[in-house]
Amino acid sequence: MPQILSPKDASLFRQVIKHYDAKQYKKGIKTAEQILRKNPQHGDTLAMKALILNAQGKNDEAFPLAKEALRNDMKSHVCWHVYGLLWRAEKNFEEAIKAYKFALRLEPESPQIQRDLALLQMQMRDFQGYATSRRAMLQARPQIRSNWTAMAIAHHLAGEYTEAEKVLTTYEETLKSPPSKTDVEHSEAVLYKNTIIAESGDLERALKHLESISKTNLDKTAVMEMRADYLLRLDRKSEAEKAYRELLDRNADYRPYYDGLEKALGLDKNKDKQALKELYDEYAKNNPRGDAPKRVPLDFLEGDDFRDAATQYLHYKLSKGVPSCFVNIKSLYTDDFKKNTIQDIVEGFANGKGVRETNGSVEDKSEEDANAFKSAVLYFLAQHYNYYLSRDLQKATSYIDQAIELSPKSVDFHMTKARIWKHYGNTQKASETMEQARTLDVKDRYINTKAAKYQLRNDENEAALKNMSKFTRNETVGGPLGDLIDMQCMWYLLEDGESYLRQQKFGLALKRFKTIHDIFDVWQEDQFDFHSFSLRKGEIRAYVDMLRWEDTVRSHPFYSRAALSAIKAYTLLHDHPKLVNGPLLDGVDGDDAEADNADAAERKKAQKKAKKEQQRLEAEKEAAKKQQQQQKSTAGADGETKKEDPDPQGTTLVQTKEPLKDAEKFLNHLLEFSPKIIRAQTAGFEVYIRLGKYLLALKCLIAASKLDSQDPVLHEQIIRFRKTLDSLSEPLPPQVSSVIDAELPTLLPKDTDLAKFNEQFLARHAQSAAHMQAALQARRVLNPDAKADIEKSLSDTLALPNITLEQAQEGLATLKSWAADKTKREAYVQAAAKRWPEASAFQSA
Structure with a gap:
């Protein structure tokens, strides 16, 4: 039964809430305990104390206290609300929603509970539930525009376009006076309404609506782009042409505008080359400093026309010393004629052949300009011969050495030489050369990160971290690595993890891959704050785009690379448990390795080296622990105390008793968000075949076969799958066997x-x-x-x-x-x- 507090204690309870809101947690605990001395079973006070303990990071104390509060007062909406907040902090959103709904039954008019429930429903993409919650909030406070907008978003994301548009229109009709011309929120809302109409498929009405708001809307560029797109999709090509030309007048280097203009003019790159050339010549003449009108024609021109245009373009770029010239044209190399033509043109420049200007005279150059031009040409040729479609590493080395001789302090030239060494396969020289490039400009962050990456490729983990520490906050908990994790520097964590995996240091490798996995979790969770923030700020279209991006965030290559590497590590640990103790002497097959004929001295040397490495890691761990203890009480810039990492070496991860179950945590996301990556499917097979989940293993094989039926890894796995089934000690369940018998012949006929x-x-x-x-x-x-x-x-x-x-x-x-x-x-x-x-x-x- 709920306890009734005295007026004095009720006043103290209100102070507890104020202390919590102000993050004065010690005062809040002290005040709560003052109430509980007189009222030890007061549920609301116990719940608030639990909430404060949770905010202090004491989850183990908070949950039992919250449950005690519920036992004392099951009909308190405060207790249920707090219980939901605790589950939300634990990222268990399903349980949090259940608690919020129970609290809402007890206190239907609570705006705070209703808002918290709505935010979680959006986080879980429960659009119908979100619409219900937002309808209740709208009915309670119809004067707030964000409630109307949120209601429209709920219907929009649920695919109910008519209802979403109706909500926004109804709000506009309630306005007693027209909004100010500088009202950004209104401007964004009407554009959002227009996107809803367009997504519903009614482009004609979307265009009419857009034209009605075009004069007053503040986002002029978006209005012009949407109008051009609608006109083109409605096949009103003459109007679309005019619209795209207006856009090009604003920005003549944005290639999508040219694509739209080509479609509006009905020009085909395969059939209308001359007309296209004239179009781009017109824009090149009007925008002599622009890149796009000169570069785009190289995609479709052929023969002498291509040679002339490429000569002019390359000479202009190389004369200006544009470092990105090769990067800008290397996409043309898929065409052998264009690749060879570009090679002939630039080698001609290297041999002293100039290019004639439009007035017919050969361009004269000062000695300084001539040397700069020659350096740019040599640099281009070095990149050309280093590129995989035109690779000749001996020529690449010759050209880059000549370029370095002309400009010995050029960072770009030394970087290219490092890349050439990388393609030779010499990671040591590549690392040394990139480090030399870094010393030429020690204040440049980009070359610093490139040097660190090459060191990691050469398994120089400590040197790489030392380089990275030049641009990190090293006073933070965990030192440079801790700051890199805080900054979510995933390329470094990924390269570091892959390096440790090559060295068979599975603890540290898995630690890095797990950190990347957690960063994607953080990205998933960080959207929670934007559910209310974006509505307050009125940034609706960006908010909807963010939600759709979040739904596929784990399809990012960083995640797929980390997941595949983690799965490889876990399957190796499953197959060879001795790897838990460190790298094996020969290969990964521990049993055969011990039987190898390696001499005793070599074995002893390897064991001594492993022991020394273990001692070094232990010393680093102890030093890190001491540093963390010293900094434990130091708050970060955001006022929050940084938590100590209890397992910096990944010992717990590598000592897992169920490595395949841990691999599934990565695999599930990989198969869900990157099913078109064939290595994801083959990795799935490796996990499921070991777990004995034969139907799932077969499913991965079938999916991989649809992607590439001649994939080499797939071929070996099909044979291994059939061999495994034939050698089972016990028959499969009838249901499983019947499915396999029906599906396996699509990959391998039964009697093969x-x-x-x-x-x-x-x-x-x-x-x-x-x-x-x-x-x-x-x-x-x-x-x-x-x-x-x-x-x-x-x-x-x-x-x-x-x-x-x-x-x-x-x-x-x-x-x-x-x-x-x-x-x-x-x-x-x-x-x-x-x-x-x-x-x-x-x-x-």
Whole structure:
């Protein structure tokens, strides 16, 4: 039963609420305890004390106290509201919504509970529930515009366009006087209404509405863009042409405007090349400093027209010394003619051939300008021959060395030389050269990050962090790494994690991948604040765009890379539990590695090195712990105390008892948001086949087959799947077996001879190293006794003319995973070193 407080205690309770709102938590606790001394079972006070404890980070104390408050007063809306707030803090939004709804039944008129419930419903994308909550809030306070807008958003996102438009129109009709011309919120709201009409498919009415508001709307650019788009989609091409020309008058370098103008004029890049050329010549003449009207024609011109236009464009850019010139035109290299033509033009510049200006005279240059032009040409050619579609690393090295000789302090030139070393496969020289480039401009953040990235690619983790520390707040808890995590510097965390994975330091690798996973969680949670903020500020279109972006945020390449690497680490830990204790001496196959013929001295040396590394990590951990203890009481710039990381080395992550279950946490998001990435599907198979979830494994195989039926990894997995099913000790349940029998033949006919199927695949792809490696993997699964022949065949792939450095490195990794003896590994390395003498991977066995 609820307790009734005395007037004095009721006044104290109101003070508790004020202290909580003002974040005066110590005073709030003290005041609450003063009430509880007289009223120990007062539910509302217990609930408020729990809420304050939760704000102080004492969740373990807060939840029991909140439950006690509910037991003492089950009919208190305050207790239920607080209980919901605690669940919200725990990110358990389903339970929080249940608590809010119960609180709302007890106090239907509470605007705070109603608002908190609505925000959570939007967070969970419960649009129908959000509409219901917003309708109640609108009825309670119809004079507030944001309530009307929120109601419209609820209907819009639920696909109810007519209702959404009706809500906004009704509000406009309630206005007694027209809004001010400078009313940004009204301007945004009417544009949002226009997007709703357009999304409903009624473009004609959307255009009429847009024209009615165009003169008074403050976002002129958006109005003009929307009008041009509507006219084009309505096939009113003459008006659309005029609209796009007006846009180009405002911004002649925005390529989408040119695309729209081409469609409005009915010009086809394959058929109307001359008309298009005249169009772009007109804009180039009117905008002599613009890039787009000169660059776009290179996409569709051919033959002599292309050569003339490319010569003019390249000469202009190189004369100006534009560093991004190559980046701007490399997309043309998919066309061999254009690639070769560009090569001829720029090599002509390098050999002293000038270009004639429009007046017919050859451009004269001062000695300084001539040297600058020559440097730009050499720089371009170095990038040209370093690019994968025109790669000749010897020529690239020659050209960049000449450029550096002319400009020895150019950061860009040294960076390109580092990239050339990277493509040689020499990570050590690439790292050293990029570090040299960094020293030429120590105040530049970009070259600093590039140097750190190359150091991580060379597994120099400490040196990379030291470089990054030059631009971080090193006094924060956790030092430079802690600040990089706070700043959500994902490229660094990803490269650092992949480096540790290569070194088989799984704890630190998983720590980095888990941090990236958590950052995406933070991005998901951060939108919560915008559900109310955007409505207050009236930024509706941007808010809707953000919601739609959030729905696919985990499709970002950073997440997919981290997830795939984490899954690889967890599957290795599942297959080879000894990896928990650190890197194995040879490869990852622990049992075979111990039986290897490595001499005792080498083994002892490796063990000593591992022990020393462990001691270093322990010392770092202890030092970090002391530093965190010293800074534990120090509040950050936002006034919040930074929490100490209880597991900086990732020890808990690597010692997991269920690595595949942990892998599923990454895999579920990967398959949901990146199903078109074939490596996501093949990674899913690897997890599910180990878990014995054969239907899910088959589902991944079918999805991968639809993406690329000839994928080498898929081929090996299909054979392994069939082999696994054939060797099961117990039959599958009838329901599972019937589904597999129905679906597997789409990948592999039921009576297929696996060995013959594999050899046919091998014959079809005899010139592809990746496919041969996969087929040999499958052959090893089918016939483990043919180990020697398979290893020899793997070495023979090095003779393939099209094999890449990456594929050769993958072959070496495969040999190690098979625990091939040292002699065969050395022979493979020696053969590979002849083709890639600079590659770091083939410097030693």
